[in-house]
Amino acid sequence: MWYVYILRSIDFPEQEYIGATSDFKRRLPEHNAGKSAHTAKFKPWQLIWYCAFRNKLKALEFEKYLKSHSGRAFAKKRL
Template sequence: MHFVYILQSIDHPEQYYCGVTDDVVKRLQEHNSGKSKHTAKFKPWQLLSYHFFKDQPTALAFEKYLKTGSGRAFAKKRLR
């Protein structure tokens, strides 16, 4: 199972992060413990949404899309 997830910083609510994982709960704990250098300065994080994909290439493609301008607009309107 592969999940694309979207996080929002609790202390800096204008900051969002999306990623791919096989274990959403564990990954959120890693973000909140500072194990990810990309998200450590905006912790703590809350989970806004996650989306299941059967195969990793599709999950990675969706994550890549969410990191584009149109993907961010889509997420803001539909996923948050």
């Protein structure tokens, strides 16, 4: 399974991060440990939303969509 997820910074609630992974149980602690350059300065993070996909390509396509302008609007309104 592949997972697309949205995290929100606990200390900076206006900061959100969208990502995809095949191992979410490992990935969230990595974000909170500062192992990702993109998320280190806004840690700690909390999970806001996730979705599981059987297909890696579909997950990566949906992650890309959520990172687009219309995808961010969709996520803000619907997720």
